[in-house]
Amino acid sequence: MESVNEFLITERSCSDDEAGLSVGLANISAEVPGVEANRDKIRRAVELFAERGVNIAVFPEFCLSGYFWDAREDCLPYMQAAVVEEHRSWIGQELQPLVDGDLEAIVLNGLTPAAEPERFLNRTFIVGREPDYLADENTYDKVFLPGIEKEYTESGRDDRLVVETRHGRLGFTTCYDYLFSALLREYATVAEVDAIVQLASWRAAGRRDYPGMNTRTDSYYGDLWDMVVPAASATNQVWTIACNAVGRHGVSGARFWGGSGIWAPSGLCLIQASRTSEELVIVHNVDVRGEQDEEHDDFDYGFDFKEIYRPMGDGSTFTRDLSG
Numbered sequence: 001m002e003s004v005n006e007f008l009i010t011e012r013s014c015s016d017d018e019a020g021l022s023v024g025l026a027n028i029s030a031e032v033p034g035v036e037a038n039r040d041k042i043r044r045a046v047e048l049f050a051e052r053g054v055n056i057a058v059f060p061e062f063c064l065s066g067y068f069w070d071a072r073e074d075c076l077p078y079m080q081a082a083v084v085e086e087h088r089s090w091i092g093q094e095l096q097p098l099v100d101g102d103l104e105a106i107v108l109n110g111l112t113p114a115a116e117p118e119r120f121l122n123r124t125f126i127v128g129r130e131p132d133y134l135a136d137e138n139t140y141d142k143v144f145l146p147g148i149e150k151e152y153t154e155s156g157r158d159d160r161l162v163v164e165t166r167h168g169r170l171g172f173t174t175c176y177d178y179l180f181s182a183l184l185r186e187y188a189t190v191a192e193v194d195a196i197v198q199l200a201s202w203r204a205a206g207r208r209d210y211p212g213m214n215t216r217t218d219s220y221y222g223d224l225w226d227m228v229v230p231a232a233s234a235t236n237q238v239w240t241i242a243c244n245a246v247g248r249h250g251v252s253g254a255r256f257w258g259g260s261g262i263w264a265p266s267g268l269c270l271i272q273a274s275r276t277s278e279e280l281v282i283v284h285n286v287d288v289r290g291e292q293d294e295e296h297d298d299f300d301y302g303f304d305f306k307e308i309y310r311p312m313g314d315g316s317t318f319t320r321d322l323s324g
Contacts, residue, residue: 001279005044011052011282012271020285021167022102024054027260027273027281029247030201032066035082039064042108043094045280050103052282055167057106060245060260061122061142061175061201064110068148069251076118079152084110084123084134091127099129104165107243109174109199114154122153124174124199126163137163142174143183149176159183160191168194168288171238175200178242179228185318188236189302190311194288195239198229202244204257204275222257222275234267237295237302239288246278262286265295 001010014020026045031037042059049057065082069075087110095106106127111120112134122142127133141156142149160183161172171193177183178198187193206220217223225244233240239262246258261272262283273279296303309318 004048007045007048008274008277008279009048009052009282010271010273010279011284013284014270015285015287017285017287020287021165022053022055022282022284023241023262023286024049024052024057025241025243025260025262025273025281025283026057026059026063027244027246027258027279028060028063029245029256029278030060030063030066032069032250033078034250035065038066039087039090039094046095046098046103046106048280049282050098050101053102053284054282055102055104056165056197056241057103058197058199058241058243059106059108060243061109061124061199062245063108067201067245067249067252067254067256068152069249070148071251072151074251076152079111079120080113080118082111083120084112084125091133092131095127096129096131099127104128107172107197107199111153116154120153121156122149122174124161124172137161140172140174142177144176144180146176160187162187162191162193167286168292170194171196173198175202178232179224181232184232184236184238185305188238189305192302193238194292195241196236198240198242200225200242200244202257202259204255219257222259225257225259229261230263230267230269233263233265235301237265237292237300239263239265239286239292246274246276265292 109124112123114121124140125133126138140161143156163170171187204219204222208220209216243260245256248255258275262270273281
């Protein structure tokens with residue numbers, strides 16, 4: 001680990017094959033309020049990723065604005081002023097020129113106005129070499145909404161975003177989405193993605209107490225992140241490239257779990273960032289397609305699932321096939 005331009009950087013190589021994917025994960029916190037500070041941090045991180053030969057740079061959910069808080073009279077106008085559309089000039093002048101050479105895409109997340117007044121869509125978007133990064137083919141609107149997000153945001157109308165790259169097929173989820181196995185199964189068995197890119201502001205705190213078994217945790221949600229991501233990667237045989245926020249919310253004090261990382265289709269975690277501190281994680285030469293093929297040579301969960309269940313309609317729903 002080294003320190004460069006106020007960032008701790010961890011850099012590794014997954015293999016010697018330089019044709020593989022190089023990923024940059026920004027395990028960072030967002031200032032609240034502090035749009036300008038967030039922009040500056042994102043730009044500096046992208047510059048470092050570009051210098052280090054990263055192909056795809058991934059940032060956490062709410063990286064531009066920071067997360068919601070309870071005081072609606074303060075939170076709502078702040079979020080309205082921080083919507084993605086307000087960043088167009090900055091993105092065009094400062095970020096898009098960096099998408100050159102090895103760097104192919106920057107994955108960001110922010111809010112965009114919904115049809116209903118004072119409501120938003122939670123939008124993940126891909127800044128690439130094409131000018132219109134808010135086009136439908138470059139955006140994903142969060143589907144599942146927890147807690148306070150239901151007060152401000154609406155569920156996305158499209159359930160999936162699949163992007164074909166020279167490294168493999170990528171699907172996208174946002175935070176809470178990842179807990180819903182049906183969505184992940186659709187990505188794996190219907191869209192046949194090689195990797196799921198998960199952006200999150202996944203919190204740490206959450207109490208679960210089982211006194212009869214002398215078992216308790218005050219970091220239930222964080223523990224869940226460390227359990228669910230490897231299990232879902234393994235059972236769906238896909239890579240998970242996950243970027244989570246870290247640190248404390250500037251208004252509410254809520255703590256985010258961090259722990260950004262890369263999980264192989266076997267479910268094994270190859271690298272994971274700090275749960276308490278900001279850190280840029282760079283992993284070179286990830287064989288996205290090849291490693292997934294090797295997993296299929298052992299157990300092919302997708303094929304075995306389809307032997308028992310048959311698709312209905314567009315293939316997003318399955319039912320047990322008892323005909324044979």
